[in-house]
Amino acid sequence: MESTEHSGRRQTATERRRRELLEAAERIVLRDGPDASMNAIAAEAGITKPILYRHFGDKGGLYRALAVRHTDALLANLATALDAPVLRRDQVEATLDAYLSAIEARPQVYRFLMHPSDEDNASESGFDVGRHSAPLLRRLGEELAKVITDRLDLGPGGELTARVWGHGIVGMMQHAGDWWLRERPCSREQLVKQLADLLWGQLAAVDDRTDGPGF
Amino acid sequence: MESTEHSGRRQTATERRRRELLEAAERIVLRDGPDASMNAIAAEAGITKPILYRHFGDKGGLYRALAVRHTDALLANLATALDAPVLRRDQVEATLDAYLSAIEARPQVYRFLMHPSDEDNASESGFDVGRHSAPLLRRLGEELAKVITDRLDLGPGGELTARVWGHGIVGMMQHAGDWWLRERPCSREQLVKQLADLLWGQLAAVDDRTDGPGF
DNA sequence: AGTGCGGTGTTACTAGCGGTAACCCGAAGT
DNA sequence: ACTTCGGGTTACCGCTAGTAACACCGCACT
Numbered sequence: 406m407e408s409t410e411h412s413g414r415r416q417t418a419t420e421r422r423r424r425e426l427l428e429a430a431e432r433i434v435l436r437d438g439p440d441a442s443m444n445a446i447a448a449e450a451g452i453t454k455p456i457l458y459r460h461f462g463d464k465g466g467l468y469r470a471l472a473v474r475h476t477d478a479l480l481a482n483l484a485t486a487l488d489a490p491v492l493r494r495d496q497v498e499a500t501l502d503a504y505l506s507a508i509e510a511r512p513q514v515y516r517f518l519m520h521p522s523d524e525d526n527a528s529e530s531g532f533d534v535g536r537h538s539a540p541l542l543r544r545l546g547e548e549l550a551k552v553i554t555d556r557l558d559l560g561p562g563g564e565l566t567a568r569v570w571g572h573g574i575v576g577m578m579q580h581a582g583d584w585w586l587r588e589r590p591c592s593r594e595q596l597v598k599q600l601a602d603l604l605w606g607q608l609a610a611v612d613d614r615t616d617g618p619g620f
Numbered sequence: 621m622e623s624t625e626h627s628g629r630r631q632t633a634t635e636r637r638r639r640e641l642l643e644a645a646e647r648i649v650l651r652d653g654p655d656a657s658m659n660a661i662a663a664e665a666g667i668t669k670p671i672l673y674r675h676f677g678d679k680g681g682l683y684r685a686l687a688v689r690h691t692d693a694l695l696a697n698l699a700t701a702l703d704a705p706v707l708r709r710d711q712v713e714a715t716l717d718a719y720l721s722a723i724e725a726r727p728q729v730y731r732f733l734m735h736p737s738d739e740d741n742a743s744e745s746g747f748d749v750g751r752h753s754a755p756l757l758r759r760l761g762e763e764l765a766k767v768i769t770d771r772l773d774l775g776p777g778g779e780l781t782a783r784v785w786g787h788g789i790v791g792m793m794q795h796a797g798d799w800w801l802r803e804r805p806c807s808r809e810q811l812v813k814q815l816a817d818l819l820w821g822q823l824a825a826v827d828d829r830t831d832g833p834g835f
Numbered sequence: 836a837g838t839g840c841g842g843t844g845t846t847a848c849t850a851g852c853g854g855t856a857a858c859c860c861g862a863a864g865t
Numbered sequence: 866a867c868t869t870c871g872g873g874t875t876a877c878c879g880c881t882a883g884t885a886a887c888a889c890c891g892c893a894c895t
Contacts, residue, residue, distance in 0.1 A: 605821060859872105861871100862869105864869080865868090
C-alpha cells in the first residue's frame with residue numbers, strides 16, 4: 406500500500422525533525438546551562454513551544470530524550486573501556502578515566518544531566534533540583550553490576566553483591582568527579598589513581614596511625 | 621542599658637520565631653515532599669510569604685537553614701560513629717550504618733535535601749532539580765577527609781588522597797543508599813556489609829573468573 | 836473538480852511559582 | 866502627642882510549564 410509507505414516516510418521525517426529539535430535543545434543547553442527553558446529551546450529551534458510539547462510530551466520527556474542520548478554515548482564509551490582485558494587495575498582506571506573525560510569534556514551537559522537546575526553564579530544560588538540524574542546513574546550502576554557479575558566469581562548471593570558494588574562504585578565516581586570538576590584540586594590522572602587505589606583496598610591496607618606502620 | 625538588653629531579648633525572640641518557622645517548614649516538607657512551596661510553608665506557619673523572605677532571604681536561604689540543621693545532626697551522629705575505636709571494619713560499618721539509618725528514618729526529608737524536586741508518582745515525573753545536595757555532601761566529604769587525615773598515615777600528598785577518598789566514599793554511600801532506599805533489595809545490615817567489603821578491597825581480592833581462584 | 840484529514844505551526848491563554856513593593860498597625864521611646 | 870520600628874498583610878511583577886483553539890497546507894479519496 407502506498408499509504409503505509411507514505412506513513413513510513415512520514416515517520417522518518419518526524420524522526421528527523423525530532424532529532425533536529427534535540428540538537429537545538431542541546432545547543433541551548435550548552436549555552437544556558439541547566440536552566441534552559443522550553444521557550445528558549447523552542448526559539449533556538451526556530452519554532453514555538455507547543456510543538457516541543459507535541460514531540461516530547463512534557464519537559465521531562467525532552468530531558469529523558471536528551472539523557473538517553475548522552476547516557477547511551479557514555480555507556481558505549483565505558484563499555485569499550487570495560488571490555489578490554491580483564492578486570493584489573495588498568496581496566497578500572499580506564500573506566501574511571503572514560504567517565505571523567507566525558508564529564509570534563511562537556512561540563513555544561515553534564516551539569517544539566519546531573520544537577521538540572523544549578524547555576525554557577527557566585528553567591529546567589531537559586532535552587533531547585535533535578536532528579537534526572539537518578540535514571541542515568543541507575544542505568545550506569547546496573548550496567549556495571551552486570552559487568553561485575555560476568556567478570557568476577559562472587560559465589561552465592563553474588564548478584565546482590567554485584568549490584569551493591571555497581572551502584573556504590575558509580576556513586577563514588579560521580580560524586581568524586583563532581584567535586585573534582587568544581588575544585589580541580591589535581592590532574593585527572595591523579596584523581597583516577599587515587600580512586601583506583603581506594604577501590605583496590607588501600608583504605609584497609611594503610612592501617613591506623615597508632616596501630617601499625619603505613620607501608 | 622535597657623536598650624541593649626532589650627535588643628538581646630528581641631534577638632532571642634526573632635531566633636525563636638526563626639526556629640518556629642523552620643519547624644513549620646520541616647513539617648510541610650515531611651508532608652509534601654520535595655516540592656514544598658513557600659506559600660505552603662508560610663500557610664503552615666500561619667503567616668504569609670514575605671516574612672519568610674524577611675527571615676531567610678530567598679528559598680535557597682530557607683533550604684540552607686534546613687539543610688545545615690539536618691547536616692549538623694547527621695554529622696554529629698557520624699562523628700560519634702567515627703570517634704569510637706580505630707579506623708577498622710567495625711568503625712566503617714558503624715559509620716555506614718549511621719548514615720543509612722538516618723536516611724531510612726526520614727526518607728522524605730532526605731529526598732528533599734538530596735533531590736529537592738522529585739516525585740515518586742509513577743510514570744509522571746515532573747522535574748526540576750535541586751542542587752542543595754551538593755553542599756551537604758560536600759561538607760560530609762570534607763569532614764570525612766579530615767577524619768581520614770587524622771587517623772591514617774598516608775605519607776606525602778596524603779591530604780589530597782584523603783579528600784579524594786572522603787568525597788569518593790561519601791558518594792558511594794549516598795548513591796548506594798539512594799538505590800537501596802528505592803528498591804530495598806536487602807536488609808540494611810547486608811548493605812552495610814557489602815559496602816564495607818567493597819571498601820575493604822574485596823574487589824581486588826576476589827579476582828578474575830578466568831585468571832585465578834576466588835579466594 | 837471538491838471534500839475531508841493528518842500533520843505543522845501559530846497566538847493567546849491558564850495556573851502557579853519565587854520574589855517584591857507598598858502599605859498597615861500596634862507597641863515601645865522620647 | 867508623635868515618631869519610629871518590627872511583624873504582618875494585600876496586591877502585584879515576571880517568569881515558568883503546560884494547554885486550548887484556531888489556521889494552514891498537502892495529500893488522498895470519491
